[in-house]
Amino acid sequence: MVAKRELKFIKSLHQKKYRSRHGLFLAEGVKLVGELLRSGWEPRQLFTTEPVDGIEGALHISEQDLTKVSALVQPNKVLGIFGIPRPVSPVFEGWLLALDGVRDPGNLGTIIRLCDWFGIRDLLCSPDTVDCYNPKVLMATMGSVARVRVHYMPLEQTLAGSGLPVFGASMEGEPLGSFRMPGEGILVMGSESHGISQGVARLLQNTLGISPFGKEEAESLNVAAAAAIFLYEIRRRPAGPTQM
C-alpha cells in the first residue's frame, strides 16, 4: 500500500509549482513511462498495478490509489516519478523550432511529437509557453518528449546570440511554397491569439506563411497544424546553403 502522504505528494506534481519546487514530474501510462525508460531517463520511483513487461523495480499501487493520483481520465497501470533534466544549452546547428507564448497543452504536446518525427532535437520555448511536464502535454507527446530537448529561455537573447537566421511563421508571411529554404535556421511560431511578440519580431529575417486555397474567409490554422506543414517543408527540400 502506498502511504497517504506519498499519494498526496504524487498528486501535487500535477501542478507546475510543485514540479518546480521538487524538480520532479509525473509520467503515466505504459507507453510514456516505457519510452522514457528506453531513452535512458532514470526514474526516482515507479508504481504499477500489476507486473508490466519492461518495467522493473516498481512498487505496487492499487487501481483505487492510481485513480486517486492520476491526471488521466483512464489511468493505465503505470506511474513514474522522474527528475526534470537540468538545463543544458541548445545546439545551434541545422533547424530548431522556437515557440513564443504557446499556451495550449495539446498543441505543445503535438509539436513535441512533430519535432521527434522530423528530427528537430532542440525546441526553444519562451518562459510563458506551457510547461512541457504538464500532464496534458506529456499525454499528447505520446512519449516523444523522451527524445526532444525542450528549453525554456527568454527568446530574444537566445535567438540574437544563436548565429542562425531566424524566420517567423505568420499568416501574412511570404508563401512558404515559393521561399527558398536555407539548410539551417530557427523557425519561430507565436500563439494563435497573440502572434509573435514584438521583441522577437524585430529579429526575424523573414516571415513565412501558408497560403489558403481558393478563398479568404478561413482565418488561421491551428498552431500545431501549421507547425506540421512548416517542419514537413523544412525536411522535404534538399538542404541548400544558408542564404544569409
Add this chain to the structure above:
Amino acid sequence: MVAKRELKFIKSLHQKKYRSRHGLFLAEGVKLVGELLRSGWEPRQLFTTEPVDGIEGALHISEQDLTKVSALVQPNKVLGIFGIPRPVSPVFEGWLLALDGVRDPGNLGTIIRLCDWFGIRDLLCSPDTVDCYNPKVLMATMGSVARVRVHYMPLEQTLAGSGLPVFGASMEGEPLGSFRMPGEGILVMGSESHGISQGVARLLQNTLGISPFGKEEAESLNVAAAAAIFLYEIRRRPAGPTQM
C-alpha cells in the same frame, strides 16, 4: 430570466443523444455564433449576456445562467441554438477528405478548420467518428464548421460509388513527397490507434505516408498534424490529370 426548464433543455444539447432527438445543437461564443450567422445559418434562439455587435434579436441571459449551461471553461457572452442541417449529398469533384473512426474531438475540430483553410468543401465521416456538433469539436473548429459540409455515412458504399480514386494515409505508405498527386480524389485517414478499417482498406488505390527524418524511433504523427501535411501537399502541387 431564462426559465429553469429552458436551461435544462439547453444543457441537454451537450449530449449527442439529445442533439439527435431534437435536431438541434448548441453554439457558444462570439466567434463561433458570429461565423454561423455570417454564413447564413438560421438560429432557433440566441442568448447574450450583453448587447453584441452583429448579433440581433437575442434574449438576455445572466452570466450565472450562462455559466450553468455552458460547455466552455470560460463562457463567452453568446449562446445560440441552431438546427442540425439536413443531410445532403457530397459533391464528388476535386479533392475530398474522409475520416474513418476518428474519435478525438480536438482532432476533428482541427481537421474541419484545415478543410476550410485548404478549400475542402465536403468531409466524409464514418458513423463512429466523433459528432461534429460536440461542443469540444465546435470549439476547436474556431467557426470554420460554418463553411465545411460534414457528412456522416458508411464509408465503404460511399467511396465505392464516388467515381474518384481513393487514397489512404498510412505510416507505411509510399512517401507522399515522391508520389504524383492526381487532380482529384478522396483521401482517407484512419484513427491513430486502429488505422483504416478493413472494408475501406480494400478500396484504396494506393497508400501514402509522411517520411520521418533521420531515424526510426518516432512512432506516428497526430492525425490532425498528418492531415495538415496531406492537404498542404494536395493544394501545393499544380493539379494534374487523374492517374487512374
